[in-house]
Every structure is written in structure tokens, then in C-alpha cells.
Amino acid sequence: MAPEAAVQSDKNNDVPRLENLTLSQRAHTFLRDEILSNRLPPGTELQEVALSQQLGVSRGPIREALGRLAAEGLVTVRPRRGAVVHSLSSGEFLEAYQVREALEVLAVRLAVPRLGPEGLAELQTVTDTMAAQAASGHVTEFFEANSLFHETFVQLSGNEKLQEVYRRLIGQMRRYWRRSLVLRGDLRRSVSEHRAILRAAREGDAEKAAVLMAEHIRVPQARLQSMTADELLEAEASFDRKVSE
Amino acid sequence: MAPEAAVQSDKNNDVPRLENLTLSQRAHTFLRDEILSNRLPPGTELQEVALSQQLGVSRGPIREALGRLAAEGLVTVRPRRGAVVHSLSSGEFLEAYQVREALEVLAVRLAVPRLGPEGLAELQTVTDTMAAQAASGHVTEFFEANSLFHETFVQLSGNEKLQEVYRRLIGQMRRYWRRSLVLRGDLRRSVSEHRAILRAAREGDAEKAAVLMAEHIRVPQARLQSMTADELLEAEASFDRKVSE
DNA sequence: CGGCTGGTAACTGTTAACAATCCGCGCGCG
DNA sequence: CGCGCGCGGATTGTTAACAGTTACCAGCCG
Numbered sequence: 001m002a003p004e005a006a007v008q009s010d011k012n013n014d015v016p017r018l019e020n021l022t023l024s025q026r027a028h029t030f031l032r033d034e035i036l037s038n039r040l041p042p043g044t045e046l047q048e049v050a051l052s053q054q055l056g057v058s059r060g061p062i063r064e065a066l067g068r069l070a071a072e073g074l075v076t077v078r079p080r081r082g083a084v085v086h087s088l089s090s091g092e093f094l095e096a097y098q099v100r101e102a103l104e105v106l107a108v109r110l111a112v113p114r115l116g117p118e119g120l121a122e123l124q125t126v127t128d129t130m131a132a133q134a135a136s137g138h139v140t141e142f143f144e145a146n147s148l149f150h151e152t153f154v155q156l157s158g159n160e161k162l163q164e165v166y167r168r169l170i171g172q173m174r175r176y177w178r179r180s181l182v183l184r185g186d187l188r189r190s191v192s193e194h195r196a197i198l199r200a201a202r203e204g205d206a207e208k209a210a211v212l213m214a215e216h217i218r219v220p221q222a223r224l225q226s227m228t229a230d231e232l233l234e235a236e237a238s239f240d241r242k243v244s245e
Numbered sequence: 246m247a248p249e250a251a252v253q254s255d256k257n258n259d260v261p262r263l264e265n266l267t268l269s270q271r272a273h274t275f276l277r278d279e280i281l282s283n284r285l286p287p288g289t290e291l292q293e294v295a296l297s298q299q300l301g302v303s304r305g306p307i308r309e310a311l312g313r314l315a316a317e318g319l320v321t322v323r324p325r326r327g328a329v330v331h332s333l334s335s336g337e338f339l340e341a342y343q344v345r346e347a348l349e350v351l352a353v354r355l356a357v358p359r360l361g362p363e364g365l366a367e368l369q370t371v372t373d374t375m376a377a378q379a380a381s382g383h384v385t386e387f388f389e390a391n392s393l394f395h396e397t398f399v400q401l402s403g404n405e406k407l408q409e410v411y412r413r414l415i416g417q418m419r420r421y422w423r424r425s426l427v428l429r430g431d432l433r434r435s436v437s438e439h440r441a442i443l444r445a446a447r448e449g450d451a452e453k454a455a456v457l458m459a460e461h462i463r464v465p466q467a468r469l470q471s472m473t474a475d476e477l478l479e480a481e482a483s484f485d486r487k488v489s490e
Numbered sequence: 491c492g493g494c495t496g497g498t499a500a501c502t503g504t505t506a507a508c509a510a511t512c513c514g515c516g517c518g519c520g
Numbered sequence: 521c522g523c524g525c526g527c528g529g530a531t532t533g534t535t536a537a538c539a540g541t542t543a544c545c546a547g548c549c550g
Contacts, residue, residue, distance in 0.1 A: 022324055022503060024312070048532070058505045060305070063533085064312045067269070071316035073409075079267055080511055080532060095406035102351035106343060161340035164318075165410060267533065293502070303535045308503085325502055325541055 024061035027051070028068055035074050035085055038175050042087030046075065073172050088176060090232060094224050096173050101217040103166050104150060108197070108213045110157035112206035119156045120202055126152060127194050134187035142187055143177050149194055153213075179232070182239045183220035190216075269306035272296070273313055280319050280330055283420050287332030291320065318417050333421060335477060339469050341418050346462040348411050349395060353442070353458045355402035357451035364401045365447055371397060372439050379432035387432055388422050394439055398458075427480045428465035428472075435461075 031051070034040040046066060048059045055062070066083045069075040077083040088096065111119070130145035147170070154166045173180070184190055193216045200209035227235070276296070279285040291311060293304045300307070311328045314320040322328040333341065356364070375390035392415070399411045418425070429435055438461045445454035472480070 024503080025324070047530095049530090059532090060504060060506095064309055067309045068312045068316040071313040079270070081513095082531070092406060095404045098351060098355070098404055099348070099407050099410055102347045103344070106347035110343070159340045159343055161337060161414075162344050165344055165414065169406075169410065269533080292500095294500085304502085305534060305536095326543090327501070 022061070023055075023057045024064040027055055027057065027061045027065035030055065031065055031069060032072075032074065032171075035069070036171060036174055040085050042085050042175060044085040046083040046085065072168060086172070088172065090179075090224065090229060093173070093176060093179065094221060096169060097217065097221045097224070100166075100169055100173065101214055101221070103162060103169065104153065104217060105210045105214050107154040107157040107159075107162060107166070108201070108210045109206050110159055110162070111153050112201050112204060112209050114158055115156065115201060115204075119152075120198075122156075123149065123152055123198050123201065127191070127198055130194065131191045134191050139181060139187075143181055146190065146194075147174070178236060178239065180220060182232070182235045183223045183227075185219075185223065190219075193219075267306070268300075268302045269309040272300055272302065272306045272310035275300065276310055276314060277317075277319065277416075280314070281416060281419060285330050287330050287420060289330040291328040291330065293328075317413060331417070333417065335424075335469065335474060338418070338421060338424065339466060341414060342462065342466045342469070345411075345414055345418065346459055346466070348407060348414065349398065349462060350455045350459050352399040352402040352404075352407060352411070353446070353455045354451050355404055355407075356398050357446050357449060357454050359403055360401065360446060360449075364397075365443075367401075368394065368397055368443050368446065372436070372443055375439065376436045379436050384426060384432075388426055391435065391439075392419070392422075423481060423484065424477070425465060427477070427484045428468045430464075430468065435464075438464075 031040070031046070040046075048062050048066070051062045052059045066075055066077060070077045070083070074086055075083050076086045126145055126149045130142060130149060133139075133142035133145055151166075151170070154163055157163075193212065197209050197212045197216065200212055224232070276285070276291070285291070293307050293311070296307045297304045311320055311322060315322045315328070319331055320328050321331045371390055371394045375387060375394060378384075378387035378390055396411075396415070399408055402408075438457065442454050442457045442461065445457055469477070
């Protein structure tokens with residue numbers, strides 16, 4: 001199965017030429033990027049005419065793109081009342097975290113026995129950059145490196161269906177990276193947890209690595225459950241203050 | 246999030262009136278049902294004109310439906326070359342089984358601590374009908390009851406995101422229920438495994454139930470991995486002979 | 491006899507116009 | 521003053537026609 005929305009691309013080119021793409025594909029990836037990068041934050045209304053003018057195409061391709069995004073969970077379309085960028089309540093966020101935990105534990109179990117020296121090196125590199133970003137207080141870059149660590153495990157699992165499901169889920173959660181970081185708390189602890197997972201993986205102890213990963217992902221879950229909505233908002237606000245310093 | 250492709254339905258009617266649905270929604274659910282019920286088996290070409298005539302609508306709604314089905318993984322659309330019902334290779338089938346195992350283990354872990362008497366009764370009922378169908382050799386009905394058992398656990402987990410991900414995955418696997426049954430083998434063993442899971446759940450031992458569920462789902466996986474493609478085909482053929490008796 | 495070429499038919503991609511629905515606003519009524 | 525009513529603009533849903541691409545087949549050339 002092709003990685004993105006079951007649309008086969010050319011065998012020769014991993015990244016198909018722009019001119020060969022259909023307009024609805026271009027609209028799809030454009031909107032997808034806009035949403036995932038938070039340039040279109042949750043709750044934004046997506047009007048077909050405005051989008052079609054912005055992209056210079058008619059409404060047809062836009063509608064197809066919106067429909068696909070809806071099926072991916074990035075957009076909510078209310079029949080006859082327009083589409084909006086889908087938003088996650090804190091409850092849904094917690095639910096997604098639980099599913100993510102299950103998927104990543106599977107990824108670790110599958111990946112560790114298959115791990116070669118290249119895979120281990122890759123994980124090591126990612127962990128090191130993550131530690132560096134944490135030390136210098138670059139929270140955004142830290143988050144990116146952190147995400148990459150987890151995604152690398154999923155990739156190294158060799159299970160493409162798992163990758164597909166995982167990426168879809170992450171796509172829904174990624175936009176709330178601020179919330180994730182707030183819940184995560186201490187960056188250094190996070191780094192040392194990653195180091196422990198990597199150590200277990202290097203020893204070939206899949207079960208231990210899986211347990212450590214599960215506990216690692218459960219940290220933000222636990223904090224989220226012990227917080228009220230107001231406390232979460234306050235924490236996010238103070239996070240913003242700290243970052244903008 | 247609404248269960249079906251992020252499309253909100255009326256608050257008042259759980260099953261929205263046919264006349265209120267948009268044509269693309271009708272086309273979507275129609276094609277979905279046709280695919281899931283195997284009336285449109287994997288590999289079938291889906292031509293827009295033919296479908297639009299069959300449903301009495303123009304190609305626009307059909308295209309939107311196909312796009313959404315593609316995003317759900319039920320259809321593969323090859324740009325400019327038409328859409329086909331998506332098919333799973335035996336490798337992809339195995340991958341899906343692994344993901345399913347992870348999801349169901351999560352479901353059991355979440356569901357068991359929440360189980361009330363009604364939930365237990367529901368699981369018991371389903372298990373009993375499954376045993377009855379197994380005893381009388383009604384394989385199709387057995388499979389339905391079996392699926393229901395698993396889906397009930399997912400439902401009782403209370404995690405809606407999990408339900409969404411699970412249902413999407415099952416939708417891709419369900420069409421291969423013959424293959425599932427062949428790999429499963431002895432129906433009675435399957436029933437007793439379900440009974441053991443239910444017993445652990447009744448005792449409130451989430452961990453034990455989760456382990457049993459994992460082992461239960463791993464049975465067909467193991468057989469699939471130990472079989473060549475030819476052996477699988479032969480087994481399916483002999484299964485057909487047995488059923489048609 | 492096999493493979494290439496050109497043409498044609500079928501199909502997908504896209505557009506613009508039409509139809510129906512929803513939303514906001516002012517008006518009149520109670 | 522509050523509330524329903526209806527009207528008009530804006531927006532979504534749908535259609536039919538057009539444009540471009542792909543697949544297939546016949547016929548020709550090697």
C-alpha cells in the first residue's frame with residue numbers, strides 16, 4: 001500500500017513531479033501541510049471558494065481534498081455547513097495517547113530483534129541531538145528530535161501497516177505539541193528515558209525496551225489525568241511565557 | 246468524533262434519514278457496504294460512469310466517495326487509471342494482524358477494570374452463541390459471533406479513538422474472513438480461549454486477560470508465518486470444499 | 491511472425507453554472 | 521422589549537460539458 005492515502009505514485013520517482021500530480025492531490029497535500037504545521041489551527045473554517053481562489057483551482061478538487069482529509073481525521077465536515085480543522089478535546093487527546101502507547105510498544109517489540117548496527121546508530125544520533133536541544137533549551141527542536149526518535153522505532157519495526165496507522169494518529173496529535181511538552185515536563189528526564197530504551201534495545205532485550213517505552217509514553221498521560229482543564233490552560237500559558245523569553 | 250469518516254450526523258437521529266444525506270454520503274456508505282460484504286471483492290475495478298449510472302447520480306459524488314474510501318484504505322486509486330477495491334497480500338494481512346493484536350490488548354487492559362455486570366453478561370452471551378455456532382458447524386455465523394466478541398471488548402474499553410482505529414483496521418481485514426478461519430483452525434479451541442479470557446476478565450485480572458488475548462490473536466499469525474503461499478491457497482480450497490458440503 | 495505506430499474509444503480530471511440550504515438581519519407582531 | 525418571520529446574500533451540493541490521458545486494436549514495417 002502506498003504511504004499517503006492509498007494513492008499510488010510513480011515507481012521511479014519517490015517524490016512525484018508536481019506537474020504530474022492531479023489538482024486534488026496538490027490541494028490535499030497543501031491543506032495537509034498547512035494543518036499539520038499549525039498554520040491552520042484547529043477550529044479554522046475552511047471555505048471552498050476561498051481555498052479554490054487561493055490555490056487557483058475550481059471547487060471540485062478542493063472538495064475531494066477536504067473529503068479525504070475528513071476521512072483521515074484532520075478535518076470535520078458538517079454537511080451543508082462547511083468544513084473546519086478538526087480539534088481534539090483533552091479527553092480525546094488522552095485517548096489518542098493510549099492508542100499511541102499500544103502502537104509504539106508493538107513497534108519496539110518488532111524492531112528490537114531486527115535491529116542492525118545502522119538502526120542502532122540512527123537511534124543513537126537522534127538521541128544525541130535530542131539531548132543537545134534539551135540542554136540548550138530549544139524546545140521546538142527538542143520536540144522534533146523526540147518525535148523522530150519514536151517514528152524511527154516505528155519505521156524500524158518493518159511493519160508498514162503499523163507505520164500507516166501510527167502516522168495517521170501522530171498527524172492528529174502533532175498539532176498539540178505544546179500541550180505534549182507541557183505534560184512531559186522535565187526534558188532531561190525524557191532524554192534519560194530515551195537513553196534507557198536505547199540501552200535495552202542495544203542489549204537485544206525487546207521486552208525490557210517495550211516496558212520502558214510504555215512507561216515513557218505513560219508519563220504525560222498520568223499528568224493529564226491528574227490535571228483539571230484549568231490547570232492545563234494555566235500550565236500552557238506559563239509555558240508560552242517561558243518560551244518567549 | 247463521529248464514527249463514520251468524521252461526518253457529523255444529526256443529534257436527534259442516530260441513523261440519519263436517507264433523504265437528508267448528501268449524495269456523496271450515500272455513495273460512500275453504499276460502496277463501503279458493498280466492499281465490506283465482499284459483493285465487490287478485492288481487485289474489482291470501480292469505474293465512475295458505471296457507478297454513477299448504477300446509483301443514479303453524477304460522477305461528482307462518486308469521485309468524492311472514492312476519495313474518502315481511498316483515505317480509509319478500502320480502495321486504491323491509481324491517478325488517471327481508475328480505482329480498484331484494495332486487496333491485502335498475505336504479508337500485509339500478517340502486518341494487520343500484529344496491529345490488531347496491539348489494539349485489542351489495549352482494549353482488554355482498559356475494559357476489564359471498567360467492566361460492570363452488564364458488560365460481563367454481554368460478553369457471556371456472545372461467547373455462548375459462538376460456542377453454539379461452533380458446535381453446529383455454522384462457520385459464517387461463528388465468525389460473526391467471534392468478531393462481535395472482540396469488538397465488544399473494544400467498545401467496553403470506553404476509548405473512542407481506539408474504536409475508530411480498530412474499526413478501520415477490521416474493515417480492511419474482515420473481507421478476508423475465510424483466510425482468518427482457515428488460519429484459526431480448530432473452532433473449539435478458539436471458543437475455550439475466549440472462555441479463558443472471559444474468566445480472567447470476570448476475576449478482574451486485566452493483565453492475565455490481556456496476555457490471553459495476545460496469545461489468542463497470535464495463533465493465526467503463527468500459522469500464517471509457517472505456511473507458504475501455496476499451502477495457504479490449498480488450505481483455503483479445502484476449506485471451501487468442507488463448507489459447501 | 492513479432493514489434494512498433496497511429497488512431498480511436500473509453501475513461502478520468504477539471505471546470506463553470508445551476509440548485510438547494512443555511513445564516514444573519516431587519517421587520518413586524520404580540 | 522422579546523420573539524418569530526421572511527428575505528437576501530453567502531455557501532455548499534450537484535450536474536453536465538469539456539479537456540486531457542490512458543488503453544486497446546488494427547495495420548504496417550522489419
